[in-house]
Amino acid sequence: MSSDVETSLRGPKAYALARKAIEAMEAHQVWPTALNFELWVHYVAAKDSALATEIDHLIEAGEPFTDAVGEQLAAQFLPKAKLNGEILEAGQTLSKELDSVSRAIESARETSEAYGQQLASASESLDGEDAQAIKSMVETLTVATRKVREENHALESQLQDTTAELGRLREHLEQVRRDAMTDALSGLANRKAFDEALERACDQGEQGGPVTLAVIDIDHFKSFNDTWGHQTGDQVIRYVASVIQRCSPAPRVSARYGGEEFAIIFPGESARDSLAVLEAVREEVSSRILKRRSTNEDLGAITISAGIAERKPGESPASLVERADSALYASKRGGRNRTSCADPIAAAA
Numbered sequence: 001m002s003s004d005v006e007t008s009l010r011g012p013k014a015y016a017l018a019r020k021a022i023e024a025m026e027a028h029q030v031w032p033t034a035l036n037f038e039l040w041v042h043y044v045a046a047k048d049s050a051l052a053t054e055i056d057h058l059i060e061a062g063e064p065f066t067d068a069v070g071e072q073l074a075a076q077f078l079p080k081a082k083l084n085g086e087i088l089e090a091g092q093t094l095s096k097e098l099d100s101v102s103r104a105i106e107s108a109r110e111t112s113e114a115y116g117q118q119l120a121s122a123s124e125s126l127d128g129e130d131a132q133a134i135k136s137m138v139e140t141l142t143v144a145t146r147k148v149r150e151e152n153h154a155l156e157s158q159l160q161d162t163t164a165e166l167g168r169l170r171e172h173l174e175q176v177r178r179d180a181m182t183d184a185l186s187g188l189a190n191r192k193a194f195d196e197a198l199e200r201a202c203d204q205g206e207q208g209g210p211v212t213l214a215v216i217d218i219d220h221f222k223s224f225n226d227t228w229g230h231q232t233g234d235q236v237i238r239y240v241a242s243v244i245q246r247c248s249p250a251p252r253v254s255a256r257y258g259g260e261e262f263a264i265i266f267p268g269e270s271a272r273d274s275l276a277v278l279e280a281v282r283e284e285v286s287s288r289i290l291k292r293r294s295t296n297e298d299l300g301a302i303t304i305s306a307g308i309a310e311r312k313p314g315e316s317p318a319s320l321v322e323r324a325d326s327a328l329y330a331s332k333r334g335g336r337n338r339t340s341c342a343d344p345i346a347a348a349a
């Protein structure tokens with residue numbers, strides 16, 4: 001399940017959400033299988049999601065909600081189901097390839113064993129034979145040798161195909177791994193990748209270098225979404241993400257942390273260094289008047305608020321996030337469209 005829905009299912013609204021999902025399933029005559037339940041929990045929890053829109057279309061069209069429809073929706077909209085499907089498929093292809101290589105090796109082994117036996121019996125029968133017998137023996141050996149050569153050739157070309165197929169599989173699995181760490185809407189690292197990167201940066205920070213974390217939130221995003229609709233809201237998220245990405249190349253890690261919230265990890269950089277980057281992001285974001293793509297109307301300029309915290313020696317990732325969040329809320333309270341530091345003296349130094 002996406003992390004937002006998963007969080008809701010562990011919060012105070014969990015039972016109400018589950019009941020709503022079951023009621024909706026009953027109303028639309030959907031069997032309460034585990035997969036359907038997961039889909040319908042998403043449906044009731046995020047009515048504005050792409051999955052909910054698709055389910056609404058099916059309901060409007062009076063389409064029955066069959067197992068096949070459920071599986072197709074899960075593969076398309078539930079990231080984990082899609083991932084599991086892809087890994088399963090890659091595993092099956094790999095096991096087919098390995099089967100066919102083992103069969104080819106077994107057949108080559110049998111041929112060369114038979115060849116060895118033919119050679120042994122030929123050498124036995126050569127003792128004391130006349131020229132005619134030797135000629136027929138040589139013919140037999142020539143045929144057997146050709147067969148071994150052909151088998152070896154086939155094996156070699158099969159190994160080549162398999163090596164190429166394994167290369168493709170490795171690439172595909174690498175792509176699946178990348179997708180699993182990437183936020184589909186913004187193209188930035190997702191929450192899972194962010195958590196891992198922050199943990200790594202903090203571990204490396206133990207060797208002495210600073211680590212700074214910035215969290216960024218789009219100002220008034222909810223009312224923007226309510227006014228212009230979610231599709232335009234998604235474009236704004238992509239716009240802010242693209243500016244963040246441009247201004248903070250690797251080894252910095254830019255992530256979409258939640259709905260309209262982003263984070264940047266600055267390994268080896270102080271709060272002061274990162275403040276300059278954050279100010280550049282903030283200025284660039286607000287410098288463009290966005291247009292609504294469908295009507296060309298002006299959407300106005302977007303602003304962001306940010307909070308920065310530099311890690312204290314031995315500080316945990318969770319505490320660092322908390323301090324950066326508090327700094328972000330200081331920016332919000334201070335009037336938005338600004339960056340605040342958790343430790344202003346260190347940033348000014």
Ligand code: C2E
Nearest residue numbers: 232234235236237238239240242243288289290291292293
């Ligand atoms: P996108 O629509 O996929 O555009 C990707 C990139 O293509 C843009 O990156 C920009 O470099 C270029 N591009 C696309 N359309 C135009 C255009 O009409 N004129 C120019 N000069 N370049 C264009 P960029 O600017 O970083 O934007 C990233 C994403 O932010 C866009 O992805 C879009 O989702 C969103 N975005 C940016 N500006 C606007 C806007 O004015 N209105 C809306 N609705 N979305 C925008």
